[in-house]
Amino acid sequence: MATTSFDQGPSHLSRGQACFSCRRRKMKCDGVHPICGQCKRARRDEDCEYTHGQKRARAEMLQESISQVESRIYQLEHPHLNHQPGLALQQPYQGRSSGRSASPRPINTAPWAAAEEPPNDVVQKVVDLFLSYSSEFGFFLNSSRFRQSALLRQPIGHQARPTPALLWAVYLCGLRLSKQPQLIAQEPMFLSRALATVANGLSVVHPQKVMHNLQAEILLAYYFFASGRFLEGKYHAASAVSLGLSSNLHMIRSANAPSSVLPPPQDAIEEGERIHACWVVMILDKAWAVVLSENPHLDHQQQNLVVDTPWPLEMDDYQQGRLSRTALYSNTLHKFINGVPTSDVGTSTIAMFSKASVLWQRADRLARDWKPDMPRDQSSAFQNSFAALDGLVDNFHAALIPPNHIPHPTPTMTRALIVAHSIAHTATIKLQGIPPLRAEPRARQKRLGAATAVLNIIVSIPLQHFAFINPVMGTVWLASCQVLLEEICTLRTQRSSNWQGEETGLVSLLTRTLGVLSSFTGTCPLLNYQISRIQEACAGM
DSSP: OOOOTTTOOOSSOOTTOSOHHHHHHTOOOOOOSSSOHHHHHTTOGGGOOOOOTTOOOHHHHHHHHHHHHHHHHHHHHOTTSOOOSOOOOOOTTSOOGGGSOOOOOOOOOOTTTTSSSOOHHHHHHHHHHHHHTGGGGTOOSOHHHHHHHHTSSSOTTOTTSOOHHHHHHHHHHHHHHHOOHHHHTTHHHHHHHHHHHHHTTTSSOOTTHHHHHHHHHHHHHHHHHHTTOHHHHHHHHHHHHHHHHHTTGGGTTBTTOOOOOSOOOSSHHHHHHHHHHHHHHHHHHHHHHHHTTSOOSOOTTSTTSOOOSOOOOOHHHHHTTOSOSSOOBOOHHHHHHTTOOOSOOOOSHHHHHHHHHHHHHHHHHHHHHOOTTOOHHHHHHHHHHHHHHHHHHHHHHHHOOOGGGSSSOOHHHHHHHHHHHHHHHHHHHHHHTSGGGTTSHHHHHHHHHHHHHHHHHHHHSOGGGOSSOOTTHHHHHHHHHHHHHHHHHHHHHHOOTTHHHHHHHHHHHHHHHHHHHGGGTTSOHHHHHHHHHHHHHHTTO
């Protein structure tokens, strides 16, 4: 029977006929249009692009832009080195024809397409939806102040309101949370506006343009990561890291007295926002590096990249004056990594989330650094690094406050602690899963204990806190379920004296976990994909 071009591609593609994604990943492409078999199997439909003649793939332009931003980050991390003149970073969503930038993509026709903003009732709806789960998108601004200014009856661009870039990014994320078809239909238009305004966000006249553009970049990074559009997410994450570094957010209240970049904060709340911004960028950089199996942009193992900014307090604590007006800080992150006690202990939920993200990334990096043929000196250094990090993770576990033990918890605080506990346990799974340890009984039990703890958290916490959750949790749940499935397989193979009882307990926990995870399907494409992988793996349990 004859087949169409959608069914199969040519057996031998001529040079340049493979899609850009397969060429970049050095994989054999079947040339099927519109989505090749490799990209469809990997669920990378949005990355599958065919280029012809002089046309460049959008992903290729994004990758080039990411490389430029990463070069800028390297310059900021190493100011003592001689660098080429500063890079001019182009907006990657614009074309390159005739040497001029193309106009932003046309806005979809909508009931309010000709207006500057959606109607007031829509604005209030999406802002309130967003603020209910803003922490899951890396929102570091004071929610009450933001809401008050966002809902002012002033035109977009007015200096009393947030910058257009931030407003459109918030509207975009709030839209995703609405789950209402009539609002979701506007998503392409909102995304187009957000991208167009963030590209020019630092050129507007606004007293908060730096912090607001940083916040918009973070929101867009989370939006794209949650959508499974990793290349675009990496671009905006790299831009956020670069802007945070160039603004010296890692040197707030530094005892080393760096030169000031931003104007002095107007009050304790604004200073708290900047402190939160430092650690939100850190979480974004570290946690998503693990999800993507890549190295973070910020390499804090280097002594020249110092973070003096104190650990963040809860946002309400700044309003109540709980940050000393005169205290100075130094080497906040290095002291934590090296287990050095400090007066700034960092016990807030956002501080715990920050610490857990750092430990998770370091465990992931160490696990990926292991090689079976390492020379003896490298092997010895690896063992020392492993022992130090394993002890640090254990100590962190012991100091973590259980989610149900915090006084006067808010949903935001509860979710932050749940994610912190979960990714800290996943750091243990990473460490104890390094190949030489996998068969050792102690490592096996420690790995199983960590995975069981992660899943027990999700099945025991009331779901009203979780209409939306940080998308990194999909990676966490997947790792934990894989550990339990491996243990079930081992029990069935070894058939120890109590293997059936142990197996029954693990199967029961997995079954309850699958029931809870099903409630997260539909929240975002990335979680949908990862939950489907868990369901497929457990199907033959």
